[in-house]
Amino acid sequence: MGDWITQSSQLIASVEEPHGADSHGGDHGDGHAWVSWEGLLVYVAIVVGTLFVLMAQAKKGLNNRFFTNKLTQLFEQVYLFIENMCVGTIGAHGRRYVPMIMTMWMLVFSGNLLALFFPTSPTADLSFNLGLALVSVAYVQYEGIRANGLFGHLGHFAGPKLGGFLALLISPIIFVIEVVSELMKNVSLSLRLFGNIDGGHRAAEAMNTLGAGIYVPFGAFLLPIKLLTVVVQAMIFCLLTAVYLSLVTHHDDDHGHGHEAEAGHAEVAPAH
Amino acid sequence: MTGHIFGLGIGLAALGVGIGLGMIGNGAMQGMSRQPEAIGKIQVAMLIALAFVELVCLLTVFIVPGSLKI
Numbered sequence: 001m002g003d004w005i006t007q008s009s010q011l012i013a014s015v016e017e018p019h020g021a022d023s024h025g026g027d028h029g030d031g032h033a034w035v036s037w038e039g040l041l042v043y044v045a046i047v048v049g050t051l052f053v054l055m056a057q058a059k060k061g062l063n064n065r066f067f068t069n070k071l072t073q074l075f076e077q078v079y080l081f082i083e084n085m086c087v088g089t090i091g092a093h094g095r096r097y098v099p100m101i102m103t104m105w106m107l108v109f110s111g112n113l114l115a116l117f118f119p120t121s122p123t124a125d126l127s128f129n130l131g132l133a134l135v136s137v138a139y140v141q142y143e144g145i146r147a148n149g150l151f152g153h154l155g156h157f158a159g160p161k162l163g164g165f166l167a168l169l170i171s172p173i174i175f176v177i178e179v180v181s182e183l184m185k186n187v188s189l190s191l192r193l194f195g196n197i198d199g200g201h202r203a204a205e206a207m208n209t210l211g212a213g214i215y216v217p218f219g220a221f222l223l224p225i226k227l228l229t230v231v232v233q234a235m236i237f238c239l240l241t242a243v244y245l246s247l248v249t250h251h252d253d254d255h256g257h258g259h260e261a262e263a264g265h266a267e268v269a270p271a272h
Numbered sequence: 273m274t275g276h277i278f279g280l281g282i283g284l285a286a287l288g289v290g291i292g293l294g295m296i297g298n299g300a301m302q303g304m305s306r307q308p309e310a311i312g313k314i315q316v317a318m319l320i321a322l323a324f325v326e327l328v329c330l331l332t333v334f335i336v337p338g339s340l341k342i
Binding site: 085088089188191192195196199232235236239240243 | 312313316319320322323326327330331333334
């Protein structure tokens with residue numbers, strides 16, 4: 001584990017090397033646009049500022065009857081999409097987690113959208129994605145503890161309830177494996193987003209190099225598939241968070257679970 | 273020399289992941305065509321499976337260069 005971290009940090013260092021001492025701001029030259037953290041904060045500020053202004057405008061259109069503000073209607077649709085996803089994945093109590101998941105969706109989505117126009121973006125940077133994944137997994141733990149209590153949540157890690165001698169033998173092993181897999185969720189969430197967005201950049205660069213001899217920017221033809229990636233990756237990030245939440249917050253009683261799933265289905269149906 | 277091995281590793285990973293993604297798409301499309309009313313649920317499950325499979329290829333990109341340095 002430690003060895004792997006050392007290796008990946010060496011990898012990152014070797015990626016950073018070409019910039020040398022002049023690594024402030026974004027390097028938009030050849031190779032990878034790996035920005036310093038001040039440069040990253042500029043992009044984060046663009047994303048967060050845009051979202052803040054849009055949401056503030058949309059909030060003005062809120063009223064008790066119906067929304068006439070176009071922006072409010074747009075965000076209502078986004079909300080319905082996220083709510084549908086949460087209720088469909090987690091069950092009827094999934095509506096409680098919509099604010100956090102919608103925040104993540106908008107952050108990842110606008111970060112990905114920024115990656116279409118700029119050489120780098122918050123979500124094309126491993127550190128930002130790792131932070132986002134840490135927040136996501138920490139939130140899952142928080143909700144798990146809130147739903148089942150601290151010991152109930154830790155009990156989830158120990159696998160099924162076994163009796164007597166078997167519990168002493170197997171439960172610690174399952175516990176360790178589950179904790180490791182919980183930690184690996186950070187890695188998988190962040191690497192997936194980073195690999196998809198940054199990989200899109202590198203593919204575009206490689207195709208531009210291909211067409212450089214005849215002055216045709218082949219990389220531009222990748223835009224449609226990158227646009228698909230933008231939507232799908234934002235959705236997958238939130239969907240996986242919702243799946244982790246559903247794994248952690250479900251209650252052990254069986255009849256209640258079935259009832260919840262049924263109620264969730266009934267809620268989903270009219271929105272389609 | 274290591275560059276060649278690196279390329280081979282990525283290529284092999286891409287080969288396996290391509291087969292895996294194709295099989296997921298195949299299964300999902302067959303399921304959707306047989307049961308169009310379940311398209312929403314099948315799509316969600318398909319996207320999750322796609323995400324897990326393509327992570328393998330991305331992990332190869334990160335791990336192969338690191339393991340070659342030993």
